[in-house]
Amino acid sequence: MYDIDATHDPKRTSWVESANAEGSDFPIQNLPFGRFRRKGSGEAWRIGVAIGDQVLDLRAAGLVDTDDMNALMAAAPAERKALRAKLSDGLAEGSAQQAAWAQALVPQAGCEYTVPCRVGDYTDFYTGIHHATTIGKLFRPDQPLMPNYKWVPIGYHGRASSIVVSGTPFKRPQGQTKAPGSDPAAEPSFGPSKRLDYELELGFYVGQGNALGQPVGIDDAEAHLFGVGLFNDWSARDLQAWEYQPLGPFLAKNFASTVSPWIVTMEALAPFRAPFTRPAGDPQPLPYLDGAANREGGQLDITLEVLVQTAKMREQGEAPARLTHGLVKEAAYWTAAQLLAHHTVNGCNLQPGDLLGSGTLSGPTPDAAGSLMELTLGGKQPITLPNGEQRTFLQDGDTLVLRGWCERAGAVRIGFGEASGTVLA
Incomplete structure (x- = not known):
């Protein structure tokens, strides 16, 4: 540590x-x-x-x-x-x-x-248990979490070439969609996504790599992490629903992902650590994912928020409105060290600059939800912004801003800057 x-x-x-x-x-x-x-x-x-x-x-x-x-x-x-x-x-x-x-x-x-470094490879995890549970309830009310969730850090390999720095606008993605409950034999539709969403995440940047075939143990994992930045994994939910089975996300995720310009180093985060604990009744991690240092201070005590500024708000000079406010330590089911240890346990070699996304970091309360999919319950309950506009999903011209900071008695507050992006038609 x-x-x-x-x-x-x-x-x-x-x-x-x-x-x-x-x-x-x-x-x-x-x-x-x-x-x-x-x-x-x-x-x-x-x-x-x-x-x-x-x-x-x-x-x-x-x-x-x-x-x-x-x-x-x-x-x-x-x-x-x-x-x-x-x-x-x-x-x-x-x-x-x-x-x-x-x-x-x-x-x-x-x-x-x-982008603050050359990202050779990018892996997105699914560490936000409240996000996984809420999303799971929308599709599997009787079994929100799959049996493996509390045992293994779930992840998939993403697309590094479309990671962009804060302030970079991106075009609304296109792809195939199919309405839920439609005739299985019916032809899918093609066109722009109508259910464009954000995902509030952290990005963990790899420092020193490891040789192919040489796993990194849990006690050494943090020595291989350089630092942390803000990460918005934009998601086209309607494309995702049609394409994700049987192999997982594809066009719904690879059109753009936004990172903040700055990497806050692991050294800078030393005063802002929190114990890693599991709720009573949950399984404890397998031995290769468990270590004394990780239990003592593996979690990061970071506050995160998301704000939106619509085109109308911008034209009228109105400040962005907050959508999300929550704490990483209340959201993440796995620590950064556990993600790196698991990623390499099969001998996978990580390299300097590789990016590990945390997955959507939603807290236990509705105002801490890290995506519109959760805030609007899949688009069924629109949210009303201070100027009267409503949103179920993002519209053209919307700008999303992610912010993060650490503060604690006896330490000086530090921040992560911003990760912002604007949706273009």
């Missing part, structure tokens, strides 16, 4: 004044990584660290000699920890690096971003 050290000191402040503002996502205790360039420059992507409302260009500051984020992610945990300490010391109030590093700062508002 990750230690709390001087980089987490709540009394430490930065000479970058905006990093000291109350409620900042990016105080000196955070220091998340991403890839950026100056707007309109067309330059190669650079590795940056968010600090306040600025980005520190790591190559310009003399901290790295590469622009390859994946190479940095492949470093051993001790090397990553040393880089974090150097960043924290250099950005701290009174640092001798201030004069030199100030020249390597770029305002975030003057930057454009890309």
